[in-house]
Amino acid sequence: MKKVIVIGAGLAGCECALQLANHGVKVELYEQKPSKFTEAHTNPNFCELVCSNTFKSTSLDYASGLLKAELSELKSQVLDCAYKCKVPAGDALAVDRNMFSKMVTDLIKSNPNITVLEKEVTKIPLSEPVIIASGPLTSAHLAEEIKQLTGESFYFYDALAPIIELDSVDLSKTFKQDRWNEEGEHINCILNKEEYTVFWQELVNAQRVPLKHFETEKVFEGCLPLEVMAKRGFDTLRFGPMKGKGFKLEDGTEPYAVLQLRKENILGNLYNLVGCQTNLTYPEQRRVFSLIPALKNVKFARYGAMHRNSYINAPKVLTNKFSLKEYNNIFFAGQISGVEGYLESVASGFLCAVYMWQYLNGKTTTVFPATTALGALGNYLVCASEVNFQPMHITWGLLSPINAPKEQKKSALVNRALNEIKNIKEQLWK
Ligand SMILES: Cc1cc2nc3c(=O)[nH]c(=O)nc-3n(C[C@H](O)[C@H](O)[C@H](O)COP(=O)(O)OP(=O)(O)OC[C@H]3O[C@@H](n4cnc5c(N)ncnc54)[C@H](O)[C@@H]3O)c2cc1C
Known part of the structure; x- marks a missing residue:
């Protein structure tokens, strides 16, 4: 059975681990909690929401609504838990954060294909298939290792212009x-x-x-x-x-x-x-x-925003399947790969799992196209400008344009994306 190391049991790492494990891959999931916490994490359970408790809107009037619809169609495990822990918040998917973290942790710990190792990773095992999903507050030792791998293309602070x-x-x-x-x-x-x-x-x-x-x-x-x-x-x-x-x-x-x-x-x-x-x-x-x-x-x-944020210069160092150009067995997922937000980190975890699975099984078939919200987010990571690269959340502007009258544009984008996702679903994990 194929084996993968996932570093970080946050939003991206948990989605990655569950998808891979559910598709026949043995996963070793490393998480530094509970012996070591970042400056923002406090809950010993996985998939912790460090600030707000919302995954943004579910309405298809928003790109975040489309991204959720795509992830649900493709059976995102973390998003499914979020829906099960939903608290009333109008159109938004807000969750009971403790219930949510516990549910994901239980799902991970009860999965026979996942072994949880509760310790900090300080060295990246370069000869193994690895997914680095250690988040914006990656521990200092691991950050130093990532810097060695990516050179000047690793940032520690973020000062975003709108x-x-x-x-x-x-x-x-x-x-x-x-x-x-x-x-x-x-x-x-x-x-x-x-x-x-x-x-x-x-x-x-x-x-x-x-x-x-x-x-x-x-x-x-x-x-x-x-x-x-x-x-x-x-x-x-x-x-x-x-x-x-x-x-x-x-x-x-x-x-x-x-x-x-x-x-x-x-x-x-x-x-x-x-x-x-x-x-x-x-x-x-x-x-x-x-x-x-x-x-x-x-x-x-x-x-615009300013906060501590560790992320790589994805367009410079990553392939379109989220592995390093120099090490095709080392992948990045979540905020550290250059996406921004809880939902986007789950989405990036899902994409990374698909691409890692393809790598392990020698398949080159699916790259999600920018006509879908998932593909548009992935596309941003590899096609954005390397100069001043900054993390990004999902927005309509990232999707490939569509020729439709202004008032019908969003519904046209949604229909096109969801049809595309249905086609992709047929070929995934095969
Ligand atoms: C202070 C702060 C507030 C934020 N608020 C919001 C918000 O309100 N809404 C929103 O949408 N986004 C927010 N974000 C952005 C982002 O969506 C979240 O940080 C999100 O949790 C990122 O998901 P992730 O899976 O990439 O990383 P995380 O969820 O942070 O998961 C990474 C995991 O890796 C572990 N880890 C780190 N280093 C190591 C190591 N060396 N070995 C083993 N494990 C390790 C950590 O303990 C953590 O559990 C915020 C970010 C920060 C820093």
Whole structure:
């Protein structure tokens, strides 16, 4: 019988272990709890939800709803437990976190193909098939090992700038140019003095998310939040990330200030707010950034955030089946692979189990396509830009575009994805 080592019994690791074990693979699942806890974990059981207790919406109006529908169709074990531990929360799938952790732990411990080893992994067994799913708070020894394997492509802290949907930008209030170049790929949102003044005033007074105790020691000097930079003076942003220098407007003048948008994905429908890493609360990000004329009706695909987060530069080091380019037996799943969120970590665990199973059985058949939410998430990991790569949660913008009238777009995306999943299901695990 084939054997796999899974490191970390979190959301991704548990899904991986259960899928592989249920499809005839022996799994050794390593978990450092209960002898060692990360800064955020406290429950000795597996699959612990360290903060909120929700897996987001179940409605098919949201990409997170589609991702759940796909995972349920493919019999995700962890998601099934979540549904069984559901507490009332409207459209959202919120769970009783203790009941949920216990249920997954019992399922794992009663599976005859899974051996649980409750100890910290400090060395990666390079000659064995391994899935690393040790999460954003991976222990220091293991983090050092991963760094040895991936070099500079391993990050410990995350300072995320928001990502927005291009079709929500008023392009008439922008121009396309790179700095010091009359052409280029950046979209630049123009601010005159009055507009910049309002934006600056609201930014410095906006509400921030308090950092957790283990995050405060780190000084994010290399990537200061925009609001912290703004507090240093009225002109700091104008001479920093929002400087107008090096640009020329149609009338030959230099803009007073600009906010640059940089393409985030190959499809070109998602853009990053350049230099705008921020720790403002989500409502404040919506309020403050929409004061920029081009962003008046902006839709966020992902909000900015700052927290401790260990993750690899997936587009640089991973194949499209989540194994290292240099070691095809070492796979990554969950937040450490570059997805963001509980649900996405479960999804990544599911995908990784499929790809590991194929690797063990010499199959090369299925790669989930970006027409599905599962495939779109996987596709982001390998196709996003290596420069400034940052973890991402599922959003419509990651799926391959579809030709349909605006009001029917979401239902068309959902139908296409669920049909595709039904076809894939026929070939999976065969
Ligand atoms: C503070 C914080 C709050 C978050 N809040 C939310 C939220 O509210 N909603 C949301 O959707 N996402 C949230 N996230 C993001 C993310 O979804 C979760 O961290 C999620 O649990 C990631 O799943 P995972 O399986 O990748 O890792 P985890 O669930 O963290 O599982 C990793 C497991 O590996 C174990 N481990 C670590 N190192 C070793 C080792 N060397 N050997 C053996 N075991 C090891 C850990 O003990 C842990 O049990 C948060 C992240 C952080 C850091």
